[in-house]
Amino acid sequence: MTSTAHTPPQRSAPHPGAHRAGARAARALLGALAVVVVAVPFQAAWSYDAHRRAVTAQQVPPGPSDAAMATPRAGAPTETRTVAHHAPVVLAYHDVGRGSRSRYTVTPQAFEDQLATLARAGYRSLDSAEFLDFLRSGSTPAPRTVFLTFDDGAHGLWVHADRILAKYRMKAAAFLITGHVSRHRPYYLSWEEIARMEASGRWDFENHTHDLHHRAAVDRSGRRAPALSNPLWLPHESRAETPAEFRARVSGDLDLSLRTFARHGLPRPHLFAYPFSEASDAAARPGAPGADGTAQSVDGLLTDLLRTRFRVRLTNSSERPLPAGRRAATAGQVQRLEVTRATSTADLLAGLARFTTSAPSASPHPLEQPSLWRRTDRGGHTGLGALTGRGPYPGRTGYASAAHMPLASADWTGYTVTTTVDRLSESRNNIGLVVRDHSREPVSVALSDSFVRVLVGIGDGRREIARRALVSGPCHRLSVTVEADRTVVLVDGTVRIERRSPRSATAGNATGGIAFSTRNGDPASSYPRFTSMTVTPLPGHPGTPRADAAR
Numbered sequence: 001m002t003s004t005a006h007t008p009p010q011r012s013a014p015h016p017g018a019h020r021a022g023a024r025a026a027r028a029l030l031g032a033l034a035v036v037v038v039a040v041p042f043q044a045a046w047s048y049d050a051h052r053r054a055v056t057a058q059q060v061p062p063g064p065s066d067a068a069m070a071t072p073r074a075g076a077p078t079e080t081r082t083v084a085h086h087a088p089v090v091l092a093y094h095d096v097g098r099g100s101r102s103r104y105t106v107t108p109q110a111f112e113d114q115l116a117t118l119a120r121a122g123y124r125s126l127d128s129a130e131f132l133d134f135l136r137s138g139s140t141p142a143p144r145t146v147f148l149t150f151d152d153g154a155h156g157l158w159v160h161a162d163r164i165l166a167k168y169r170m171k172a173a174a175f176l177i178t179g180h181v182s183r184h185r186p187y188y189l190s191w192e193e194i195a196r197m198e199a200s201g202r203w204d205f206e207n208h209t210h211d212l213h214h215r216a217a218v219d220r221s222g223r224r225a226p227a228l229s230n231p232l233w234l235p236h237e238s239r240a241e242t243p244a245e246f247r248a249r250v251s252g253d254l255d256l257s258l259r260t261f262a263r264h265g266l267p268r269p270h271l272f273a274y275p276f277s278e279a280s281d282a283a284a285r286p287g288a289p290g291a292d293g294t295a296q297s298v299d300g301l302l303t304d305l306l307r308t309r310f311r312v313r314l315t316n317s318s319e320r321p322l323p324a325g326r327r328a329a330t331a332g333q334v335q336r337l338e339v340t341r342a343t344s345t346a347d348l349l350a351g352l353a354r355f356t357t358s359a360p361s362a363s364p365h366p367l368e369q370p371s372l373w374r375r376t377d378r379g380g381h382t383g384l385g386a387l388t389g390r391g392p393y394p395g396r397t398g399y400a401s402a403a404h405m406p407l408a409s410a411d412w413t414g415y416t417v418t419t420t421v422d423r424l425s426e427s428r429n430n431i432g433l434v435v436r437d438h439s440r441e442p443v444s445v446a447l448s449d450s451f452v453r454v455l456v457g458i459g460d461g462r463r464e465i466a467r468r469a470l471v472s473g474p475c476h477r478l479s480v481t482v483e484a485d486r487t488v489v490l491v492d493g494t495v496r497i498e499r500r501s502p503r504s505a506t507a508g509n510a511t512g513g514i515a516f517s518t519r520n521g522d523p524a525s526s527y528p529r530f531t532s533m534t535v536t537p538l539p540g541h542p543g544t545p546r547a548d549a550a551r
Contacts, residue, residue: 053185054192056155061112061164068113068345069120087325087357087411088126088134088145092277092316092336095154096161103340108160110341115168117345118146121352125170128204128271132311135329146352147324148172149314149336151208151273155186158193165202173204175273175314178260179211191264198266206271207310210257212250213275226276228253229302243301250305258309270311277316277338307332320438323355325411327439330508335407358408358513360415361537366404366514367530373402376515387518389423389529400527401517403437409513410438414540415482417514419533422475424449428521431528435482439512441505443487447476452491454499466497483538484510 094104096111106114118125124142126134131147134140148165150157153176165172174189174197182190189197197203215224217233218240228250231241241249261269306313313333315322322328322335337351363369370384377400385391386400394400421431430448444462446453450472455462470476470491481488485506489497501510514535520527 054182054190055196056159056186056193058158058163059108059160061160061167062109063112064116065109065113068116085140085143086145087323088131088140088147089352089355090131090147090149090314090324090334090336092273092314092338093148093150093161094152095150095156096164097154097156097159100341103342105154105156106339106341106343108164110343111161112164112167113345114339114343114348115164115170117348118170119168121349125172127171128173128206131324132270134324135312135334138326149206149273150174152177152213153181153189153194153205153208155189155193157203158189158197162197162200162202166200171202171204173206173271175206175208175271176257176261177208177211177213177275178257179209180213181260194264194266205261205266205269206273207254207257207261207269208273209275210253210260212253215276226274226278228275229278230298246298247301247305250302254305254309271314272306272310272312273314277336321407321410323357323407323410325357326508327410327511328508354405355407357411358405359537360409360412360513360535363404363409363535365533366535367533372405374406375400375402377401377517386527387516387530389527389531393520393527396523397520399517399519401432401515403434403515404513406438406513406515411508411511412513413482413484413511414538416479416536416538417482417533418477418479418536419516420475420477420531421447421528422531423526423528424474424476425525425528426522427451429525429528430519431530432517432519433478433480434515434517435480435487436510436512437515439505440509441501442512443480443482443489443499445478445480445489447478447491449474449476452476452478452489452495452497454489454497456499465499468495468497470495481538 093106093111095102095106096108097105098107121144122142123144123146126141126145126147128147130141130145134145148170150161150172153174157172157174161172174194176194177188180188181194182188182192194205198205209228212226212228214227216227216230217223217235218225218230219233220238222233231243231246232249233240258268261267303313311332314336315333316336316338318333318335322331322333324334328334337355339348343351363372366372367384367388373384375381375383377394379394379398379400381392381394381400384402386393387402417433417435419433424430424447427448427450430446433445433447434442435445436442441456442458444455446455449470451467451469453464454466455464457463466489468491477492479490481490485501487499487501489495489499516530516533518528518530
């Protein structure tokens with residue numbers, strides 16, 4: 001039997017090109033691995049650097065200065081007010097930082113001193129929800145409160161302010177220009193820093209437009225004014241924006257800002273701060289006719305746009321005093337106390353005293369408190385001498401006027417003011433007393449030697465509603481009672497005039513304190529003078545209504 005051995009199959013010799021292809025594949029694989037080896041740490045380093053640039057290291061608080069710790073707890077005007085829970089005072093900051101020449105940047109030391117002063121004086125800070133709840137209900141969670149606000153969303157809020165707030169267990173609201181966040185670094189905050197601030201519970205974020213915090217040309221001459229609150233000049237068409245164009249531009253910006261809040265996971269803002277704290281360059285300036293031929297004031301257009309998107313508007317200046325309270329809640333706008341680089345802790349306390357809620361019962365004898373009056377005659381004068389007979393006077397003829405605590409008395413109602421005047425000689429020599437001062441329809445009483453006039457309204461819009469003859473004489477006693485919807489004027493106990501307020505001028509629109517004036521139109525006569533004044537709360541009106549809701 002023939003046996004045969006097993007022979008493995010024969011392989012053909014490889015083609016020379018196959019070796020070259022395999023080598024190329026191997027080299028490509030090794031190259032890819034090398035890229036991964038190099039790229040991973042590079043990517044990690046780049047991500048770390050980007051994160052580091054997006055989230056800056058915070059600075060340690062400097063600690064309160066000796067001067068701040070020696071500051072008195074609060075001024076006497078605040079201590080003597082007879083309201084259980086004062087309305088919150090809204091403070092307006094911008095930035096906190098070192099080495100800046102801007103008047104809007106306070107140093108970390110100044111900011112810490114101010115918070116230390118507030119804490120020592122017994123103030124608690126509110127968050128946005130608590131502030132809005134106060135405007136709705138008149139209730140505050142503590143006797144003394146502040147609402148700390150910061151405009152623009154500057155980088156110093158994260159770097160410096162945040163840790164100082166944490167140290168004093170206080171909260172604040174930052175009003176963001178959303179189009180500037182994470183841009184123009186390092187001046188503005190990044191979204192990453194905002195996320196950390198929001199997560200801390202110390203910060204709320206509110207609205208300051210998307211990209212309308214700047215000035216732009218508003219007429220042919222190139223004059224510049226706030227872009228939010230003024231129709232812009234269209235040079236290619238040689239005209240200003242129409243109301244429809246103004247509305248579309250501003251609406252688009254505000255809506256984009258709200259969408260940006262939502263896109264970054266922030267709660268919808270309910271508060272809006274005017275850029276530059278201005279409502280418009282020219283109050284109530286008529287707009288150009290719209291497509292329907294009608295015209296609406298610039299202020300009216302802007303107010304409508306803001307009211308539909310936000311519950312409250314904040315500003316540092318106002319045509320009338322609007323501290324947080326009943327009047328401000330009705331207006332939907334709140335006036336803030338601005339804090340700048342020049343604001344000392346003593347200045348801050350004085351500002352708090354000016355803004356702190358008062359009640360009529362706190363001013364039983366207002367002429368004995370000359371420091372609580374503010375001259376309003378624009379003559380550069382101070383004091384009450386021109387109104388109380390001690391001088392100095394504006395001249396042989398002239399006019400002097402003053403208002404009593406115009407901010408603190410904004411919510412006054414339910415009071416009687418009684419005053420005695422003398423040196424009245426003729427119709428060109430008279431005095432004026434205003435109640436419901438700075439309301440939507442203040443009541444003015446003009447008194448001369450032989451007649452009394454009652455007027456309502458403001459400025460050139462005032463109108464006379466009553467005139468009565470008096471028994472002629474140099475001295476008269478005037479009493480004016482203010483209730484919710486009624487004003488009663490009584491002269492010498494016999495001449496009585498009653499005014500019922502229209503529905504549009506009641507509630508928060510009707511509140512206000514007192515002002516007075518003296519006028520002499522005859523160089524041969526003396527200025528009339530106020531010899532006494534008392535303020536008495538009406539029964540059932542122990543204090544300021546909205547503040548008393550917190551009792």
